Amino acid sequence: MAFEFERKQRIAILGGGPGGYEAALAAAQLGAEVTLIERSGVGGSAVLTDVVPSKTLIATAEFTSTLERSDELGVQYFVKGDDGKARKPEVSINLATVNKRLLGLAHDTSEDMQKALKKAGVNFIPGHGRLDGTHAVIAATGPGGTDFDRIEADTIIVSVGASPRVLDTAKPDGERILTWTQLYNLTELPEHMIVVGSGVTGAEFASAYSSLGSKVTLVSSRDTVLPGEDADAAAVLEEVFIRRGMTLMSKARMEKVERTDTGVKVTLADGQTIDGSHCLIAVGSIPNTAGLGLEEAGVELDDAGRIVVNRVARTSVPNIYGVGDCSAALPLASVAMMQGRTAAFHALGDAVTPFDERNVAANIFTQPEVASVGWSQAEIESGIIR
Missing domain, CATH: 3.50.50.60 (FAD/NAD(P)-binding domain)
Incomplete structure (x- = not known):
């Protein structure tokens, strides 16, 4: 059969x-x-x-921040100097190893x-x-x-x-002008990282490199960092960024990014220029x-x-x-x-x-972190929800 x-x-x-x-x-x-x-x-x-390497880098940056403020947490560590006296060691980052x-x-x-x-x-x-x-x-x-x-x-x-997303006026070279996929080729910590774009990716990397010890300038064409997120959360994040020494430039549209003998030069639409060692282009995908x-x-x-x-x-x-x-x-x-x-x-x-996207919980891995789920306050106030 x-x-x-x-x-x-x-x-x-x-x-x-x-x-x-x-x-x-x-x-x-x-x-x-x-x-x-x-x-x-x-x-x-x-x-x-993307996710695995970037979040690992961010976790390293958070650990660095914790070490630097360990005294506030009641944790102290010292080494003996040549004179036999205790001294606090400096925290340094070996980016090649990271x-x-x-x-x-x-x-x-x-x-x-x-x-x-x-x-x-x-x-x-x-x-x-x-x-x-x-x-x-x-x-x-x-x-x-x-x-x-x-x-x-x-x-x-x-x-x-x-x-x-790659722009004709800011073409990445993998050395000084970078997309977020090229950051992991760096062997030395950038002296001055200029981040173009204040969305999730730009904000996360700006936060991470600032914690690692780089001078960071964040260029945003919008009014605030994280323009698509809750306004109150974005305001808190901006306050923390500024307190930690980051330079924020809002309503500043990037015109072009060029290589120089020592790094990069970012030209804004209003004619202002910013000189840095590296530039991260984070303007979407x-x-x-x-x-x-x-x-x-x-x-x-x-x-x-x-x-x-x-x-x-x-x-x-x-x-x-x-x-x-x-x-x-x-x-x-x-x-x-x-x-x-x-x-x-x-x-x-x-x-x-x-x-149902309203059931999706999302997290932005800045310091501090920003979490969200459901309807945003802006959506509620706009009358989308009846």
Whole structure:
């Protein structure tokens, strides 16, 4: 007697960041045949150049601040000088060692995640992926991406993340003019770090480098630091920044950033110039959706190039899902992970709870930290809530 066995559902995932990783594990656990294509390493930019290394750097900065005010906490430490008398040692930062450690942690995390995928039975392909219609993806592998594999799929989940926005008037060189992904190449603590952009990324790194001992100037085109957050929290953060010696320049739009013989020069729209040793450009991010064949497949994108999705991460094409920073959802690793699991469960017919951004708790890792959940005061006062 012959038996017919139902074929496994085939799921192809473009991008192995938090969203793609969680989607792959969830789909594999439900018995699907899963292929994940990732160009830089499992964990994507979140693990390799963003969340893991940045939060490790921030934790080091917080530890430095604690050491410097240990007397206030009742903790004192001394060393003996040549004269035999006790003296308090100075706190110094070896940035090369700091960056080596955090990049090592990022690499180890990525390796652990890849092992977890292998254990779950996920087929991992290192390379560049793109759509080939609505039911297949192309993986470009080998030297220079010259080898191609075509993988047919019942469901496609796109989780390709986003990259730092680059301006023509402030092109990063990886040495003095930097994006947040390039900071970890520095071997010496910047003497004067100019941070352009006062959103979450700009505020976090400004806070961290100030605590590490750099002179910091924060250039904001808006009225306040963290313009999208609670006004009272932003005001407290500004007060602390100024008290710790940071220079804040509000309503100051950057015109251009240039290399000089000794560092960088930032020119503002009103003609003012700021000289520093380094400049961090933190003016937002761009979704990595170009050249993926999304529009050819009928997937709707918004004006910023982000994938338009519904509350279960589904796109305008029923069998294609978009998760993480490449979608129009909140740009948080936790949201990407939740979207990835939701997309996999929904595609395979399991029960899901639609996404509600008002239930998302978010944290900004400045000193002091800023946490939020639910409706903001500004939204309430504007009359959005009835």
